Amino acid sequence: MSTLRQKSFLATLIYNNRPLSFLGLISAGKSIGPVLSTEPFGQTATFYFRCEGDYYNLYVRSEGRIFGQTLVADGSFFGTSTKDATSFNILDTHGKIVTLDDLKTNKEQIRLQTRGGLELKRNGDLIVTTTGKEKLTLELDIMGRNEPYLDHPDEI
Template sequence: MSSNRQKSFLATLSFYGKPVGISLHRGNTAPVWGQKNTGTADMLYFRCTDDWYTLYIRSEGDHYGKTIDRIGSFFTCSTTPDTTTFKIVSKERKTLTLDDLKTDNENIYLLTRSGLRINAEYVFGDEPQRIIADGQVNITFDLNILERNAPYLSNPDEV
C-alpha cells in the first residue's frame, strides 16, 4: 500500500482548453479559483491524506504555499489550517488516488468532503468561468501530472 507521500503529486488543471488558477475576477473582491484567459495554469501540489487531497499552490507569486479553500460557494486561496479537502473521482464516482492514475494526462472530477461536485458558474457573457461548489455547468478537469511522489515542503525527507 502506498504512503500519503507516494500518492502526492504536482499537477496543473484546465477545462474547456483554458488553464485553471487563482486570479482576480470581475464581481469578486478577493481572488477566486477559475479559468484564466491568459497565461498558464497554476501549479498545484496535491497532498494526499487518507485518499483526500489538499491543494497547495506551488506557482511563484503572491499565493505560493496557500491552499485552495472554499468560502461559501466560491474557492479562493487561504492560509487557514482547517482547509477544504477534495476527492478525485472518475466519471463513475470511483475514488482515485495517484495509484489509479496510470498516465500523466487524465480526465477527472473533484468532490468536496461534503460530497459537492466542483463545477463552473454560468454567467452569460462573463469570461473566464469561476469554479464553484455544485455549479450549474458540469466540467471535467484535464489533469496534467508534472511530478509523482512529490515531497511536502515542510517534510521533504518523508517516505
C-alpha cells in the same frame, strides 16, 4: 501499499484545453481575493496534491503571493487560505474516488469534489463555483509524482 508521499503529486488542472487560473474578483465593490477560474486571464494554477488517505489537500504551487496557500471552498467560490484547508476527493469519470495509485497516465480526466460533497462547477461564466449547473470534468496534467511536502523534503 503506497505511502502518503508516493500518492502525492504536482499538477495543473485543465478545462477546455486551457489551465485553470487564479483571478482577483471584485463583487459589490469589494475585493474577494484570488478565486479559481476556467479562463486563462490570471495566473496559471499549479497545485501540490497532498494525499491524506483517500482525500487530498491542494496547496498552491504557482509562484507569487499565494504560493503555499490551500484551495478552499469559500462560500460559492473556490479561493485560497493560509489558515483553512478544504479536503477534496478525486473522482474518475464514473464518479469513483481515486488516488494517484489509480491514475496510470500523467493526463487523466477527473472531477473534484470536496469531502462535504461540493463539486467544482461552472455556470456559463469564468468563475469556478459550487452552485453552477455544469459539473467540471477536468484534465489532470501531472507534472511530478512522489512529491514531498515542502516542510518534510526527506519524507519517504
